[in-house]
Amino acid sequence: MYCLYEDPEASQSQQMEQWITQELERTELGDTRRTKGLIKIVENLSAKPExxxxxxxGTWDETKATYDFWDSP
Structure with a gap:
């Protein structure tokens, strides 16, 4: 896995979460809550790609939030 900074103490899933945050935190979606939502969606999907x-x-609230995110412009 590619990561700009390797933390030898971090698990592979923690490294993936760090990489996702690093890559997406500067995404401009008009509201920081939407950016945080995008990061959460990508973390969830990358943890269980199949x-x-x-x-x-994992929960109905997060499922609904994912579909709402994709449904809104």
């Missing part, structure tokens, strides 16, 4: 959206999201 899963459906509901399975990867």
């Amino acid at each position: 899963a459906s959206i509901p399975q990867a999201s």
Whole structure:
């Protein structure tokens, strides 16, 4: 896995989360809450790439938030 900074103490999933945050935190979506939502969606999906959206999201609230995010301009 590629990571600009390696933390030898971090697990692979922690490194993935750090990389996702680093790559997406400067995304301009008009509201910082939307950027945080995007980061959460990508973290969920990358943790379980073979899963459906509901399975990867884990809860109904996060599933709904994912679909709402994709549904809004």
